Amino acid sequence: MSRELNPAVIENNIISQLRQLSSNNIRTSLFNLLLFYDIKDQGTIEDLLSSIFGKRPARIIHIRNKDADLTNAYVKVRCHADYEQNQVCFQEIIIENGLDNIGIAVGAWLPLCTHDIPIIVIWLCRLIPFEDLVQTFYGIADKIIFCTEFNETKAEDPFAVCLNILKLILSDREHPSHPRLSVSDFTWLKSLPLRQKTAALFDPKDMRSALYDLNKIIISGTRRSVALLYFLWLASRLDWNLIHKDDSQLQFHDHKRDIITVQLADDHRKRIVFATKENQEFTLSWQSLYSSTTDAESMGKTTSRSRPFGAQEQVLRELDSPGPNLLYYNALKKLSLPELSEHE
Amino acid sequence: MQKNPLSEGLTAHNTPEPFVIVIFGASGDLSAKKLIPALFSLFTHNHIIDFTIVGFARSRWSSSDFKEKTAALIHNRFGTQTTEQETAEFLKRIHYISAPYDTDEGYTLLKKKFAAQKHLIYYLATPPHMYEPIISQLGKNRLTQSADSTFKIVVEKPFGHDVTSAKLLNSKLLSIFKETQVYRIDHYLGKETVQNIIVFRFGNGIYEPIWNNRYIDHVQITVAEKAGIEMRGSYYENAGAIRDMVQNHLLQLLCMVAMEAPNDLEPDSIRNEKVKVLKALRPITVDSPQPAVIRAQYRAGIIDGEKVKAYRKEDKVDPHSIIETYVCMRLFIDTWRWSGVPFFLRTGKRLSRRLTEISIQFKTPPHLLFGQADSTPISPNTLTLTIQPDEGITFRFNSKLPGFTTKMRAVNMNFTYGSSFAEKSPDAYERLLLDMMLNDATLFTRNDEIEQAWKFVSQLISCFKNDADKNLFFYNAGSAGPEEAHLIMTPYNSTWRKL
Numbered sequence: 072m073s074r075e076l077n078p079a080v081i082e083n084n085i086i087s088q089l090r091q092l093s094s095n096n097i098r099t100s101l102f103n104l105l106l107f108y109d110i111k112d113q114g115t116i117e118d119l120l121s122s123i124f125g126k127r128p129a130r131i132i133h134i135r136n137k138d139a140d141l142t143n144a145y146v147k148v149r150c151h152a153d154y155e156q157n158q159v160c161f162q163e164i165i166i167e168n169g170l171d172n173i174g175i176a177v178g179a180w181l182p183l184c185t186h187d188i189p190i191i192v193i194w195l196c197r198l199i200p201f202e203d204l205v206q207t208f209y210g211i212a213d214k215i216i217f218c219t220e221f222n223e224t225k226a227e228d229p230f231a232v233c234l235n236i237l238k239l240i241l242s243d244r245e246h247p248s249h250p251r252l253s254v255s256d257f258t259w260l261k262s263l264p265l266r267q268k269t270a271a272l273f274d275p276k277d278m279r280s281a282l283y284d285l286n287k288i289i290i291s292g293t294r295r296s297v298a299l300l301y302f303l304w305l306a307s308r309l310d311w312n313l314i315h316k317d318d319s320q321l322q323f324h325d326h327k328r329d330i331i332t333v334q335l336a337d338d339h340r341k342r343i344v345f346a347t348k349e350n351q352e353f354t355l356s357w358q359s360l361y362s363s364t365t366d367a368e369s370m371g372k373t374t375s376r377s378r379p380f381g382a383q384e385q386v387l388r389e390l391d392s393p394g395p396n397l398l399y400y401n402a403l404k405k406l407s408l409p410e411l412s413e414h415e
Numbered sequence: 416m417q418k419n420p421l422s423e424g425l426t427a428h429n430t431p432e433p434f435v436i437v438i439f440g441a442s443g444d445l446s447a448k449k450l451i452p453a454l455f456s457l458f459t460h461n462h463i464i465d466f467t468i469v470g471f472a473r474s475r476w477s478s479s480d481f482k483e484k485t486a487a488l489i490h491n492r493f494g495t496q497t498t499e500q501e502t503a504e505f506l507k508r509i510h511y512i513s514a515p516y517d518t519d520e521g522y523t524l525l526k527k528k529f530a531a532q533k534h535l536i537y538y539l540a541t542p543p544h545m546y547e548p549i550i551s552q553l554g555k556n557r558l559t560q561s562a563d564s565t566f567k568i569v570v571e572k573p574f575g576h577d578v579t580s581a582k583l584l585n586s587k588l589l590s591i592f593k594e595t596q597v598y599r600i601d602h603y604l605g606k607e608t609v610q611n612i613i614v615f616r617f618g619n620g621i622y623e624p625i626w627n628n629r630y631i632d633h634v635q636i637t638v639a640e641k642a643g644i645e646m647r648g649s650y651y652e653n654a655g656a657i658r659d660m661v662q663n664h665l666l667q668l669l670c671m672v673a674m675e676a677p678n679d680l681e682p683d684s685i686r687n688e689k690v691k692v693l694k695a696l697r698p699i700t701v702d703s704p705q706p707a708v709i710r711a712q713y714r715a716g717i718i719d720g721e722k723v724k725a726y727r728k729e730d731k732v733d734p735h736s737i738i739e740t741y742v743c744m745r746l747f748i749d750t751w752r753w754s755g756v757p758f759f760l761r762t763g764k765r766l767s768r769r770l771t772e773i774s775i776q777f778k779t780p781p782h783l784l785f786g787q788a789d790s791t792p793i794s795p796n797t798l799t800l801t802i803q804p805d806e807g808i809t810f811r812f813n814s815k816l817p818g819f820t821t822k823m824r825a826v827n828m829n830f831t832y833g834s835s836f837a838e839k840s841p842d843a844y845e846r847l848l849l850d851m852m853l854n855d856a857t858l859f860t861r862n863d864e865i866e867q868a869w870k871f872v873s874q875l876i877s878c879f880k881n882d883a884d885k886n887l888f889f890y891n892a893g894s895a896g897p898e899e900a901h902l903i904m905t906p907y908n909s910t911w912r913k914l
Contacts, residue, residue, distance in 0.1 A: 126836075127838075154838070398423065
């Protein structure tokens with residue numbers, strides 16, 4: 072074994088750095104956080120970690136792909152003052168995976184995880200080859216978090232990414248002998264304000280019937296991945312089934328087998344327009360996904376109430392929720408076109 | 416009409432409907448120290464969005480004065496944690512009515528300006544003797560009835576002075592409001608660690624099987640304060656530690672520890688179980704085995720290196736006062752689960768440290784294999800739930816000392832909130848205010864709970880009615896309480912936990 076990846080050496084280095092940096096007390100780590108990413112995305116990872124700095128002590132293992140021949144590793148301890156000015160320390164192990172691919176091997180990072188606390192994986196790499204990933208985490212990790220929106224920025228099709236995630240969830244269910252792997256997606260949480268705003272729009276009793284009369288929804292001012300998860304959520308809640316997909320739109324059957332068309336418009340206006348079979352139109356618009364004001368033009372009414380949900384709060388919330396989110400799973404299941412039904 | 420299918424899974428992010436909160440006693444301490452900061456914090460964290468705060472008090476302030484004082488308060492309390500813009504936005508939502516509580520004047524204005532609002536909340540943060548006139552005026556001015564609006568009233572402790580006054584206040588409230596509109600606040604229940612008692616007991620499988628008289632020797636509940644009575648001399652002279660602390664905080668903690676598992680987390684399911692505990696409390700009467708209660712009062716002493724005066728020298732206190740500032744007692748809960756298990760409760764002011772904890776002491780093993788050789792008694796297992804400060808849970812057990820003998824020593828296994836979740840819990844008032852706004856009464860006290868607690872406490876106080884002076888002991892400020900406190904424990908071969 073490479074001396075750099077020797078767990079005993081790494082543990083000693085962490086302890087000695089902790090002693091130098093945190094004189095008050097050494098806290099218990101709540102979980103292991105495994106971060107898989109490419110070195111050029113280091114900034115994204117730092118943004119993400121900033122949401123738990125000073126809030127959740129954790130052991131963090133970075134496994135990042137680097138364009139070098141050999142894998143190397145080093146440790147880093149970062150301490151941040153909490154609300155009582157006590158130190159909350161991150162024990163970080165950085166494995167720079169070289170072209171030898173030693174760093175990404177399970178035998179390299181698993182012994183470095185603190186024993187008997189949850190392992191949470193954040194996967195910010197391309198999703199291919201997907202099968203290897205599945206085999207690596209089954210039975211080892213407690214939770215894996217993807218970010219479809221991140222993959223979209225890497226030119227991966229959100230529909231294909233979500234379908235792969237669905238396959239992971241369904242394959243996991245074929246292995247009842249190992250503990251279940253919870254799967255989630257930061258983008259699902261990002262769609263939460265849209266879902267909240269929509270639920271609030273249709274909450275008044277006189278608006279409720281319009282929900283079952285929709286025939287077209289156009290969303291704009293958001294990414295495809297966010298729009299896709301939003302539409303899948305609507306489909307799962309309203310019992311629609313996907314019947315057609317092309318580059319510009321999705322089509323669903325509602326329970327009466329009437330067609331509902333949903334589209335992401337190439338338009339910077341942040342809004343969702345709902346049209347019904349009776350030619351009524353309702354519009355939700357917002358300044359920012361996390362803003363507290365929403366304008367809903369519906370039957371002459373305007374409402375402006377919604378609980379904003381900050382991006383950092385999303386990350387923390389995801390790390391604090393160990394179990395599967397059935398709402399999300401049910402939404403993903405709506406991806407199944409008739410020709411994909413063997414995955415159901 | 417079927418329910419909204421889109422709302423499932425989104426409920427955790429509820430924000431209250433737009434509301435107006437009228438704070439009676441807005442110029443007082445409670446408003447400045449707790450209510451306004453809690454509302455501001457809820458606002459800056461986006462838990463409340465559309466709201467109006469109306470301060471109502473006798474102080475001759477204008478709305479501008481109230482805004483100015485609120486701005487200063489926010490600045491002092493939140494400093495750099497907030498922005499000028501946030502403060503300005505908050506201040507826009509503030510109004511003030513200066514008027515007596517017992518005449519129509521202020522209520523007419525209130526009605527004119529705010530009665531058309533859909534959700535009105537009245538918060539009684541006044542001295543308790545003003546509750547009744549305010550409730551009457553709200554009723555008389557029809558500020559509690561409208562087909563288009565909903566109303567709630569929040570009542571601060573002390574809720575009555577004894578069982579009779581509590582019943583009177585309840586009946587006054589319930590003549591104007593329905594029980595579902597009344598929120599009796601005990602801020603102890605808003606503390607994260609108090610709520611954690613229920614999670615700890617019923618969210619873990621290992622404790623309930625041993626949470627009974629087969630395994631538990633006794634329970635100690637301590638609420639110790641370093642502070643004195645501060646500026647509350649005249650109130651405290653009529654209350655004392657039993658009314659001020661036992662009737663509410665200590666009995667609430669006792670209920671949390673002793674209650675049976677509720678069927679669900681609905682407010683009434685939990686409150687029903689708490690009432691059952693209060694009903695099962697064995698009354699302490701003059702005929703109870705003595706001593707069952709020790710009352711004491713602090714003398715002068717030293718706290719944090721500073722001299723502090725005796726209770727009898729405090730402002731607005733009778734120099735011959737026989738009011739207790741410390742009380743400890745032994746209680747029994749006559750149920751199948753707790754039969755024969757003593758519950759020891761103590762609370763006091765000007766003690767050596769501030770500490771709130773519940774300690775469950777388990778029975779020692781039936782056959783002592785260890786600890787006899789050198790007559791060292793075996794240390795019992797203890798599970799301690801610390802409410803404040805340093806919220807956490809400690810389990811004490813015995814471990815072998817390293818070496819060639821089988822000597823044992825008690826060691827602690829610790830969980831502290833701060834170490835695991837390095838995040839500040841919301842203030843108790845923030846939690847309770849938000850719950851109330853969202854119509855969740857779980858952490859509020861119901862009328863029958865209050866009356867049962869007063870029934871027990873009134874009976875207890877009546878034991879001292881005739882010879883309160885003879886039954887009063889003394890302790891030095893800064894100490895752990897009166898020497899005589901051990902008399903409660905001695906018959907049970909136990910000692911109080913160290914403060």
